[in-house]
Amino acid sequence: MHTFQQLVQEFETQxxxxxxxxxxxxxxxxxxxYLIALKGKRVRPVACLxxxxxxxxxxSCTWDAAIAIELFHNFTLIHDDxxxxxxxxxxxxxxxAKYGLTAGILGGDAMSIFAYQSLxxxxxxxxKVLNLFNKxxxxxxxxxxxxxxxxxxxxxxxxxxxxMIQLKTSVLLAASMEIGALTAFAPEEDCKxxxxxxxxxxxxxxxxxxxxxxxxNTEKIGKQIGGDILANKKTYLYLHALQNANSVQKEQLxxxxxxxxxxxxxKINAIKEIFTHTHADQACREAVNHYSQKSFESxxxxxxxxxxxxPLMLLAKELLNREQ
Amino acid sequence: MHTFQQLVQEFETQxxxxxxxxxxxxxxxxxxxYLIALKGKRVRPVACLxxxxxxxxxxSCTWDAAIAIELFHNFTLIHDDxxxxxxxxxxxxxxxAKYGLTAGILGGDAMSIFAYQSLxxxxxxxxKVLNLFNKxxxxxxxxxxxxxxxxxxxxxxxxxxxxMIQLKTSVLLAASMEIGALTAFAPEEDCKxxxxxxxxxxxxxxxxxxxxxxxxNTEKIGKQIGGDILANKKTYLYLHALQNANSVQKEQLxxxxxxxxxxxxxKINAIKEIFTHTHADQACREAVNHYSQKSFESxxxxxxxxxxxxPLMLLAKELLNREQ
Numbered sequence: 001m002h003t004f005q006q007l008v009q010e011f012e013t014q015x016x017x018x019x020x021x022x023x024x025x026x027x028x029x030x031x032x033x034y035l036i037a038l039k040g041k042r043v044r045p046v047a048c049l050x051x052x053x054x055x056x057x058x059x060s061c062t063w064d065a066a067i068a069i070e071l072f073h074n075f076t077l078i079h080d081d082x083x084x085x086x087x088x089x090x091x092x093x094x095x096x097a098k099y100g101l102t103a104g105i106l107g108g109d110a111m112s113i114f115a116y117q118s119l120x121x122x123x124x125x126x127x128k129v130l131n132l133f134n135k136x137x138x139x140x141x142x143x144x145x146x147x148x149x150x151x152x153x154x155x156x157x158x159x160x161x162x163x164m165i166q167l168k169t170s171v172l173l174a175a176s177m178e179i180g181a182l183t184a185f186a187p188e189e190d191c192k193x194x195x196x197x198x199x200x201x202x203x204x205x206x207x208x209x210x211x212x213x214x215x216x217n218t219e220k221i222g223k224q225i226g227g228d229i230l231a232n233k234k235t236y237l238y239l240h241a242l243q244n245a246n247s248v249q250k251e252q253l254x255x256x257x258x259x260x261x262x263x264x265x266x267k268i269n270a271i272k273e274i275f276t277h278t279h280a281d282q283a284c285r286e287a288v289n290h291y292s293q294k295s296f297e298s299x300x301x302x303x304x305x306x307x308x309x310x311p312l313m314l315l316a317k318e319l320l321n322r323e324q
Numbered sequence: 325m326h327t328f329q330q331l332v333q334e335f336e337t338q339x340x341x342x343x344x345x346x347x348x349x350x351x352x353x354x355x356x357x358y359l360i361a362l363k364g365k366r367v368r369p370v371a372c373l374x375x376x377x378x379x380x381x382x383x384s385c386t387w388d389a390a391i392a393i394e395l396f397h398n399f400t401l402i403h404d405d406x407x408x409x410x411x412x413x414x415x416x417x418x419x420x421a422k423y424g425l426t427a428g429i430l431g432g433d434a435m436s437i438f439a440y441q442s443l444x445x446x447x448x449x450x451x452k453v454l455n456l457f458n459k460x461x462x463x464x465x466x467x468x469x470x471x472x473x474x475x476x477x478x479x480x481x482x483x484x485x486x487x488m489i490q491l492k493t494s495v496l497l498a499a500s501m502e503i504g505a506l507t508a509f510a511p512e513e514d515c516k517x518x519x520x521x522x523x524x525x526x527x528x529x530x531x532x533x534x535x536x537x538x539x540x541n542t543e544k545i546g547k548q549i550g551g552d553i554l555a556n557k558k559t560y561l562y563l564h565a566l567q568n569a570n571s572v573q574k575e576q577l578x579x580x581x582x583x584x585x586x587x588x589x590x591k592i593n594a595i596k597e598i599f600t601h602t603h604a605d606q607a608c609r610e611a612v613n614h615y616s617q618k619s620f621e622s623x624x625x626x627x628x629x630x631x632x633x634x635p636l637m638l639l640a641k642e643l644l645n646r647e648q
Contacts, residue, residue, distance in 0.1 A: 028469035079433060083426045102407045102472055105429060109403060110465040112433070116440060117458040120451075127444075134441040141434040145352035148426055 001053060001308065004315050007046045012039070014063050015070065020114055031095045031107040032114075035074050038090040043319065044176040045070040050311050051180030051194050054304050061122045062183040065129060068119035069176045071111050072133075076140055076172075078108035083148060084231060088224055125182040132182070136175035143168025150234040158239050162203065170202020177312075193301045200295035201316050204288050208320060210235040211284045214272055226268035232257055236287060238271075240280040249274050292320050325377060325632065328639055331370045336363070338387050339394065344438055355419045355431040356438075359398055362414040367643065368500040369394040374635050375504030375518050378628045385446045386507040389453060392443035393500045395435050396457075400464055400496075402432035407472060408555060412548055449506040456506070460499035467492025474558040482563050486527065493533075494526020501636075517625045524619035525640050528612050532644060534559040535608045538596055550592035556581055560611060562595075564604040573598050616644050 002010075015036065021029040045066035052062040080086075081094040082104045088094060096104030122129050146164040150156045177198040181191045213228045214237055228235050242253060253274060256267055275281050295316060299309055326334075339360065345353040369390035376386040404410075405418040406428045412418065420428030446453050470488040474480045501522040505515045537552045538561055552559050566577060577598060580591055599605055619640060623633055 025466055025469040025473060027473055028466060079429050082429060105403050105406060106465055106469055106472070109432075109436070110462065112436065113458060113461045113465065117462070120454050120458060130444050134437060134444060137437040138434065138441070141430055141437065142349055142352060145349040145430055148430070149349060149351055 001311060002049070002058075003311060004046055004050075004318065007049050008042050011042055011045050011049070011063075011066060011070075015067055018067070020067070020071065020118070021110075027099075027103065028106060028110055031078075031099045031103045032074075032111050034098070035078065035089070035095055035107075035111075036070075038092055040074075040090055042070065043315070044073055044173055047173060047198065047312070047315060048176040048180035050315065051177035051186075051198075052184040053180075053311070054194070054302065054308050055181060055184035055186040055190070059124055059183050061124055062180055064118050064121035065179050065183055066176075068115045068122075068133070069172070069179065071115035071118060072137065073172060075108045075111035075115060076144070078104055078111065080144060082108075083144070086227065122183060124185060129179050129182050132175050132179060136171050139167045139171045143171075147233075151232055153234070156234045156239060158236065158243070161234060161236060161239055165206040166199065166203055169206040170199045173202035173205070174198035187303070190302055190304070193298050196298035197295050197302075197312070197316075200291045200298060201319065204291035204295060205319050207236050207284055207288045207291065210237055211281065211288065214268075214275060215281060226264070226272075229268050229271045230264055236284050237275045237280045240283045241271075241275050241278040244278040244280070245274065249278065288320065292316070325635060326373070326382075327635060328370055328374075328642065331373050332366050335366055335369050335373070335387075335390060335394075339391055342391070344391070344395065344442070345434075351423075351427065352430060352434055355402075355423045355427045356398075356435050358422070359402065359413070359419055359431075359435075360395075362416055364398075364414055366394065367639070368397055368497055371497060371522065371636070371639060372500040372504035374639065375501035375510075375522075376508040377504075377635070378518070378626065378632050379505060379508035379510040379514070383448055383507050385448055386504055388442050388445035389503050389507055390500075392439045392446075392457070393496070393503065395439035395442060396461065397496060399432045399435035399439060400468070402428055402435065404468060406432075407468070410551065446507060448509060453503050453506050456499050456503060460495050463491045463495045467495075471557075475556055477558070480558045480563060482560065482567070485558060485560060485563055489530040490523065490527055493530040494523045497526035497529070498522030511627070514626055514628070517622050520622035521619050521626070521636070521640075524615045524622060525643065528615035528619060529643050531560050531608055531612045531615065534561055535605065535612065538592075538599060539605060550588070550596075553592050553595045554588055560608050561599050561604045564607045565595075565599050565602040568602040568604070569598060573602065612644065616640070 020036070021032045023029070048066045048069055049058055049062055052058050077089060078095050081089055082096045082101065086094050087097050092098075094104070095107055099107070119130065119133055143164055143166070146160070147168055150161070150164065174195045175198070178191050178195040181194045186194070210228065213235070214226060216225060228238075238253075242250065245253060252270065256262075256271055259267070296313075299312060299316075302309060344360070345356045347353070372390045372393055373382055373386055376382050401413060402419050405413055406420045406425065410418050411421050416422075418428070419431055423431070443454065443457055467488055467490070470484070471492055474485070474488065498519045499522070502515050502519040505518045510518070534552065537559070538550060540549060552562075562577075566574065569577060576594065580586075580595060583591070620637075623636060623640075626633060
């Protein structure tokens with residue numbers, strides 16, 4: 001059994017030595033190399049590898065799947081950052097901010113195709129792996145669209161919001177794990193449980209991300225605090241606050257949403273105060289706990305010896321305690 | 325044997341009845357449906373089907389490959405149109421012009437994933453098909469990047485230009501045909517010849533496209549005349565003109581390239597006049613003939629009875645005579 005750190009380290013070695021991106025044309029591949037070199041947490045590929053190791057020594061083609069998943073994830077980040085007009089990613093300029101719109105669009109496109117190319121090296125259960133990958137990729141696009149749509153809607157429910165983050169974020173973590181399990185020829189039922197584990201963990205993780213975007217710490221999370229607030233994102237915090245706001249607070253929320261000229265920090269402070277007064281921060285943490293609990297229950301259902309589950313359990317705990 | 329028209333008609337039926345795109349989220353899929361409904365010539369999917377029919381009655385999974393190819397092609401059009409700031413496609417507003425940047429980026433992404441999903445239904449020679457598809461998809465991105473890079477370079481050679489259009493345009497036509505042949509279990513050598521046929525035909529077609537962009541007719545080709553000129557594209561016409569221009573004409577070309585304030589039609593007229601005086605128009609038509617000839621020679625090498633080659637021969641002639 002490997003630890004998270006061991007797998008991250010080996011993953012870095014693999015993705016570096018494989019030279020995924022050719023030298024030329026440089027304007028296409030330099031942005032791709034730039035983003036991959038910024039690393040990120042590598043949660044999805046490592047989760048894929050850990051899921052495989054529940055069932056067998058990690059097959060060599062699981063690494064191809066893990067790299068495919070990380071490339072796909074980075075592709076979505078590049079394009080999402082354009083759509084979200086995000087200036088920073090992992091504490092550094094986003095690709096479109098650094099290299100321009102064309103580099104962002106085309107670099108993302110190339111990254112997604114290299115993801116498929118890496119996936120094509122998978123031997124074990126390849127059809128199942130590919131079908132799950134495709135299904136998930138489509139769901140991720142649909143989740144991103146819902147997220148965009150929510151910005152222009154005033155009647156988003158918390159239920160719809162959970163559906164959106166499930167599609168946009170958590171199905172990819174879930175699929176990463178099931179794909180890992182498939183490459184290790186896991187029994188069908190265990191594949192489903194590991195998917196459920198990843199899905200609920202992903203939802204818990206995203207809800208915590210919402211929390212940290214308002215109540216976290218720039219240095220630790222590597223992006224601007226209050227980004228969601230400035231982008232008028234209908235996060236869990238916002239939706240809960242709106243549901244529980246008194247008439248004065250409702251009016252304040254509405255006014256801040258419409259305002260076009262303001263000092264960014266003023267808007268962030270005002271909205272955070274409403275979050276706190278409506279106990280949205282507390283509710284968000286409770287929701288994190290609810291989905292964490294569900295994910296741990298799925299992990300318990302897995303028909304493998306308990307000690308083997310230890311790395312995934314630690315991964316989950318690590319993810320969910322990064323800043324609390 | 326089927327004719328081009330029969331296959332186009334059956335292709336429309338197939339792509340329509342399969343309902344490739346789900347109903348929701350509508351903001352994601354409406355732009356995709358819009359573009360696919362504008363049809364276009366369907367050259368690539370039909371070429372794929374024709375290539376299969378050289379070797380066997382068209383296998384049912386060739387249709388999945390043909391749809392994948394058309395979806396992939398449309399995905400590249402959507403993103404290229406954003407990068408090229410093109411207002412029209414097939415005589416109608418481009419997706420980003422009609423629905424906005426987000427719809428263009430995300431709709432294109434979804435389209436590319438649906439391409440892979442359709443391709444995943446291919447049974448015959450699937451690994452070979454998928455590998456060729458991936459290789460081609462990457463080449464198309466690289467070709468697009470070279471095209472973008474050329475806009476900012478003053479020393480592009482005609483050789484580099486041919487390499488660029490080969491990657492950006494012709495490898496997809498070539499791969500469409502080889503994929504069709506692979507799904508019909510064609511012999512390896514014939515797969516290579518059909519690829520060469522498609523590649524050279526694609527180059528001839530693109531060179532003719534350059535010609536028509538300046539010397540064609542808006543109504544017939546469904547896009548703005550002089551678009552390449554206004555975008556300062558280093559087309560075959562431009563590169564040949566630059567090579568053969570006298571000092572006065574060179575100066576005029578350089579001035580038009582730098583000018584920022586001008587009446588579009590003035591620039592188009594002036595540059596077209598230089599094209600004509602340097603015989604770039606004639607040279608371009610000769611290059612079209614050269615690559616057409618090469619493509620017909622590849623077709624002759626194919627080890628199938630001559631009458632079976634008739635539909636592909638007609639397709640090529642149709643493509644290369646659309647406006648002359």
